[in-house]
Amino acid sequence: MNKPVQPKSVTVTLRPEDAFDLGERVARGEFSSIDEALAAELAELNYRRAAELMGGGDRLERFLNELEAETVDPKDYLDANVVFEDLLADLEARAEAAGE
Numbered sequence: 001m002n003k004p005v006q007p008k009s010v011t012v013t014l015r016p017e018d019a020f021d022l023g024e025r026v027a028r029g030e031f032s033s034i035d036e037a038l039a040a041e042l043a044e045l046n047y048r049r050a051a052e053l054m055g056g057g058d059r060l061e062r063f064l065n066e067l068e069a070e071t072v073d074p075k076d077y078l079d080a081n082v083v084f085e086d087l088l089a090d091l092e093a094r095a096e097a098a099g100e
Contacts, residue, residue, distance in 0.1 A: 012038065053083060 014022070022037045031037040047060075054060040 053086065 022031075022034055022041075025031055025037055026034060031040065051057040051060045054063060
């Protein structure tokens with residue numbers, strides 16, 4: 001069962017060209033607001049990351065369809081070692097970038 005998620009206000013600083021691009025996309029009617037545009041871009045980024053972790057978009061779509069039908073065991077699709085190695089590499093890169 002999914003619980004409703006309450007929106008949380010955050011401040012984001014974009015590069016001028018990114019802000020301009022999002023504003024133009026809103027002006028063209030592609031999105032109704034900058035908030036919607038950012039949410040869509042984040043959703044796309046999350047989807048691409050999930051597809052990468054799953055070994056491709058086809059595997060991700062198959063997994064999501066089976067998960068929705070509740071006929072799948074996630075461990076049959078995902079190698080936990082790969083996931084944790086990727087997460088660790090990401091955290092190490094962030095720590096290095098932060099000078100830690």
